[in-house]
Amino acid sequence: MAQPLMPHATASWMVDQTALSFEQIAEFCGLHILEVQAIADDTAATKLTGRDPVRAHEVTQDEIDKAQADPDYRMKMTKGPEQVRRTKGPRYTPVSKRQDKPDGISWIIRNHPEITDGQISLLIGTTRTTIAAIRDRSHWNIANITPKDPVTLGLTTQRELDAAVAKAAKAAGIEANPTDTRLDGDREALIASLRAEREQAARDAEHAGDEAPNLLPGGIVDPFRR
Numbered sequence: 001m002a003q004p005l006m007p008h009a010t011a012s013w014m015v016d017q018t019a020l021s022f023e024q025i026a027e028f029c030g031l032h033i034l035e036v037q038a039i040a041d042d043t044a045a046t047k048l049t050g051r052d053p054v055r056a057h058e059v060t061q062d063e064i065d066k067a068q069a070d071p072d073y074r075m076k077m078t079k080g081p082e083q084v085r086r087t088k089g090p091r092y093t094p095v096s097k098r099q100d101k102p103d104g105i106s107w108i109i110r111n112h113p114e115i116t117d118g119q120i121s122l123l124i125g126t127t128r129t130t131i132a133a134i135r136d137r138s139h140w141n142i143a144n145i146t147p148k149d150p151v152t153l154g155l156t157t158q159r160e161l162d163a164a165v166a167k168a169a170k171a172a173g174i175e176a177n178p179t180d181t182r183l184d185g186d187r188e189a190l191i192a193s194l195r196a197e198r199e200q201a202a203r204d205a206e207h208a209g210d211e212a213p214n215l216l217p218g219g220i221v222d223p224f225r226r
Helices: 007-017 022-029 033-040 061-069 101-111 117-124 128-135 158-172 187-211
Strands: none
Touching: 007 022, 007 033, 022 033, 101 117, 101 128, 117 128, 117 158
């Protein structure tokens, strides 16, 4: 569902300017009802300046009026904010992370050799020349490059990496790692086994108590008890 461009500011305006319920505001703005409650109670972490969604052409006054008259009515947006679409080209990487790119590339080359240079270029946001230099170890800084997981470095996401690995494996005719299903459906058996171990431990403890009747609580021997 489309949401206002500035959901918290829009919610603040609706709290102040309308008689809408918190549920209606939360639903329209895509917020949790507790967030709306915090805005209404003025306990939000940041003081918000309300944003009028009517003037922003995100909802009509008629929609607000309908919702105020019927607490069960859910408002519909006139239009959603324009989505920023990424243009074609290399992935943008923050300056602070660019020095980590060679480490991420090296990790992929070592652990997933089936991934093509083109896929690595899209994942990491680098050039094929750099990738080739790391592959043949002619990179100017090859002595200081240490393979590191690009997901951990923040250069890509785990979902994107998994998708690239799966695509490359399929293209190369490599089977994905088989899933271990040996314990599928054994939940009840596992529970029964754990229960049996617990009961056996209780019996062992009771038996140990019978063999040492002269023990006081805490394992202290009572010299007067035989």
